[in-house]
Amino acid sequence: MQQQESQIAIVTATIGRNTLTRTMQSIREQTVPCRHYIIVDGNQGAEAVKEMVKAFPEVIVIYLPINTGANGVKNSMINAMAPFLVKEKIICYIDDDNWIDPKYAECFLNAFEHYPNAQYAYHLRYMVDDKGQILCEDNVESLGFWFVYQTKVEVKLKLRSGKYIHSPLDINFHHQGLIDTNCYAIRTELARQLAHTWTGNNGLDNDKGVSQYLFDNHVQGICTGKRMVYYRADVEKFFNTNKYEIETVLNQSLTDDEYYQIKLQALISSNEYVKQMFYQEGKQMPWLTMSCNDAENNG
Incomplete structure (x- = not known):
């Protein structure tokens, strides 16, 4: 469900993998309003994405002319940039080979309502295989x-x-503790302050750097206790x-x-x-x- 009054932005970086359709569908099926932003990382995936998003006109698509994720950096630079592109109060990140439960966004809003001073929250996850079957x-x-x-x-x-x-x-x-990128919901103001943590070690630290920064600086956060993310296991x-x-x-x-x-x-x-x-x-x-x-x- 995507509407103007959405409080949650969900950002997906992609190079045009066909699993993006399942990701988009899971975000469309959210029980509360949220807005989906897709950032296409370089020209090589642009045509494939243009074809897939025809069925999802509510999605906001941004096409980057160069591939920022080369050399193992993956989506680090896009995750750092994304909070400056969205207007919603909370930002989440879902990779293009993963998908989420319909109540993913709703449970995050409930968690922030329960702990109004918290600056971020995170869900738990299932590990799934390439066919989408739950492994554990x-x-x-x-x-x-x-x-x-x-x-x-x-x-x-x-x-x-x-x-x-x-x-x-x-x-x-x-x-040490770790929160996977796909499990986060971060207040957008904080996410802008965290931009440099995504790019630490030339972007190779990624979610480990973000987690460590939050823990080291005692930023108040919430574990929702809910498994809401279906994560393709590597x-x-x-x-x-x-x-x-x-x-x-x-x-x-x-x-x-x-x-x-x-x-x-x-x-x-x-x-x-x-x-x-x-x-x-x-x-x-x-x-x-x-x-x-x-x-x-x-x-």
């Missing part, structure tokens, strides 16, 4: 005020050789162990598909392990309750 809940990465030191993974796989792998492993994880990035190292441990060569399946199981089982750890202790994961970092300790 994210219980180890984008948790904001909380973080997981260590989790376990369990890999069960029958190899083409007939050998059966069943390997429980410990993985050391983040030692299995390669999540389990950053090279193929040779795994083959050495297993004393077994792996096909590319076997290697991928091991990393995929690591992603799923590590997130499930954290969930089960709390449930076995009769506790709820703390990030599933709306909370403000005035009352919660980071970590």
